[in-house]
Structures are given as C-alpha cells and as structure tokens.
Amino acid sequence: MMRAARRTFSEMKPRTRFAAHKSNTFNKISPQGLERFRPEMYRIKPGEDQPPVAHAIMLRSHKIQDSDVPLTCRAIVRCGAGTNNCNVPRMTELGIPVFNTPGANANAVKELVLCGLLMASRGIYEGASHMTKLHAEGTAHERIEKDKAMFGGRELTGKTLGVVGLGAIGAAVAHSAIALGMNVVGYDPGLSVEAALRLPSGDMEMASLEDLVEQSDYVTLHAPYIKDVTHHLINAELLAKMKPDASLLNFARGELVDEAALNERYEDGGGGRYITDFAVSDELYPRPNVISIPHLGASTEEAEANAAAMAADTVQLYLETGTIKDSVNFPACSLPARDEEHVHRCTVITENRPGMLGDLMSVFGDANLNVVQQINTSKGELAYNVIDLELPRTADGKVDVGEFGTGDFDKLQAKIMEVSGVKSTRFISDWCPGTGYAVKVDDQIIGIGVDSPEQASYAEL
C-alpha cells in the first residue's frame, strides 16, 4: 500500500523526501551529471548492485536486460543518442519512458567523423602503423622518404559526401564538410522541421538513398539502429551502386551495414575504405580497407559531461513534475505546476483509445475530486496524462485530512488501475515525489506504493 496511516501533509514532508528517489547507473557516468542530483532527494548506486532497486536507471552503451529493470522503475535515461541497447518496445508496454540526450555528443562525433574522412582519403593510419614497424626495426630515418610513396592519398575538397541521417550529427557533419570544400548530398526519410532548419539547406542537395550512394565519394551513416527498420540499411544492392573507390564511414551503429556484403565487395576487388567506430566481423577485420575504432565517438570530456548533465535534468524533471521531454517512446508533455497545498498531481499512462480519457475522468468524478487542470498527449498506441486534483479543504483553506486522508490515495489509485487500458499511475507532490506508483503488468496490478516488492524485476513476472 502507498501510505500506512493518516497524517497531515506537513507531517509527512521530511520523512518521504529523503526516501523519495533512487537512481541506478550503468556505465561510468560523468560526475558533472551525477552532481546535479540533490543528495537530499536522490541516492545514486552502481547498476551492478543487487538486488536492483531504482526509480530511475541511467546508462550509456551498457546493454540493459529486462531483468535489470526493477518493478520500482519509472524511467530509463540514456546519456547519449542511441537507445538500441534497451528493449524500448517492452518498456513502452510497461509504461516506462525511455529518454535520451539529443545533440549532447554531436560535436564530439562530428570531429571524429572528420578524422574518419581524412583516414579514408590519406594513408594516415597505415602510414603511422608502418612507422611503428620501422622505428622498431631502427630503419625509420633511412626508409621514410622512400616508403611514403606507398601511402599516397587524395584530397577531400571537390569530392562528394553523402550523409545518411540528418539529425544532430548528420547536420553538423554536413556543415563541416561544406567548409572543407566538399559537395554534400543528404538523405533522411524522417527529417523533422527542427532538424531541417539546422541544415545548410542552400548548400546541399537531398536525394534518394540509391542516388546518394551512386553520387558519393564518401558515404557517412548517422541514422539510428532500429531492429526491424534500419537493420542492414546499407545492403548488397546499395554497395553494388557505390563508386568502385568510394569509402563508407559508420559512426552510427555496426548493424546498419551488411558486413558479409561489404566483405564480398572487397573480395571482388572493390576499393575504398570502411572506417567504423565499432567492432567488425572476423572476415572483415583483417582487410586493409577496414579501420575499426573502439566506439570513441562520444568519448570526450565535453560530450560525456554534456550528455550526463542533460540526462540528469531530464529524468529529475520527469520524476518530480511528470514533464516529458526527449523521450523516444513517450509523447512530449508539460503542465505548469499549481503551487497550492490542496492541489495534488497524478500521472496516468494508458492505451490511446476512444473513451479512455472519459473512463479515467469518471474515477475522479466518482471520488468527488475536482480536476483543476489536466493534459493528455499521445504517441502511437500510448497516451500520457498529467492531472492536477483539488483535494477537499477546511474553512481555513488547509487540506481536509478528515475528508481525504493519505489512505484514500491508495483507494483512488486502485480505482484508477482498475480502469481498462490503464498501464500505470504515479502520484507526485513536493512531500512525496514519485513514491506512489502502481503498474499493470500483463493484466496483473502491482501496487508498488512505497516500493515493495523491491527485489523483483519485470523479467521475473
């Protein structure tokens, strides 16, 4: 149950505030992000701590399993862009928003892509490896001028760069490539208005993916990896359309490229290089065309700090106010707070269907609670509601605990959960932000309330 005995709200303040939020982290998260959590409100624990108990999970590229997600979890935040290391469809079913930090590491990736373009066009990597060998042999001074002929290259200026995916990173790469004197052609089937406004529009062309690969001397990938959508986006057919000496840069995700088909291309004498920020197959790795970097795109002090700070802010905003921004599976939503003691906020995650809102509102009507303000937003099959309820007041304006006490919240929550299509509910207030939580998992209602059962994860149900 949510709360045991009836108390006045002010009596509850100190106790519940301290126990309010716990966050688990996976991966090493920049201290500049973790410092943003107020210690009186949050406890931060490494994700490996067992049993997993958390209201929120922060992670970088750690592949999170369903068994890492405890029943207490209300939010998952990725310090970075790609969320393919989390089972987003399952989190949506469970009513758990997954957040990311758009653009926070874009500059770091852009800089490494520029390095990748130079490594694709000049023999920097091969030449440096050769020098390591010559120095070890003691012949570096003697051989350097003779051997440099083996590592000649070409210039970027005047060449065409195809940018696949024109979000935060793609747009930054396009601007820099134009500044280097390259022609830029772009492809993005889901370009948002916001992203379109960031593009060097007058200076670049848009094309179909087929035309882009045909025209380009370099193709750089900046699309997300989504299992059923962008798996092997660059396939045998597209690789066959590329110029014989064109290079492919992949700083997005390894799975975007059909490596077996790429291996065939090189087997058949195709040229150009594959510069990637990911590990490649055993067949591809030894090929001289391939340069593999250990996922360094976002590994700069600046990007790590930016992403962690943004993630910390986003998840606190959600836990403390219900506001959703930068979620990959939930609709954006914000309702300004009514800073009045008798107004109590609850959030409800539901199916997005006709009549759903009416069914929900009738629960408050039946409980004789006035809805003073409310917002309902939706994304696909999911709807999200932030509802401010006015509790009964005594003549002097205080909340009437005789009329509506803390135990009544439990009853109200149970009624909300009984409505068909409701996935989860959460009561938020400044004395108890986020502790009143109930969730429906595969038709079973779990009244988490003050966090029991703490040790179970969704995978165990």
Ligand SMILES: NC(=O)c1ccc[n+]([C@@H]2O[C@H](COP(=O)([O-])OP(=O)(O)OC[C@H]3O[C@@H](n4cnc5c(N)ncnc54)[C@H](O)[C@@H]3O)[C@@H](O)[C@H]2O)c1
């Ligand atoms: N190497 C690294 O360290 C590193 C760092 C950050 C991001 N990334 C990867 O790069 C990706 C892009 O990052 P971002 O910050 O630019 O994200 P973003 O969301 O700003 O941009 C992604 C763009 O890709 C577009 N897109 C979606 N499907 C597409 C498709 N089939 N073909 C072409 N475009 C498509 C979207 O419409 C969007 O405009 C991330 O999803 C992540 O996987 C890698």
Ligand SMILES: O=C(O)[C@H](O)COP(=O)(O)O
């Ligand atoms: O999607 C991302 O943001 C990148 O792949 C960076 O991942 P990292 O933070 O684990 O380096």
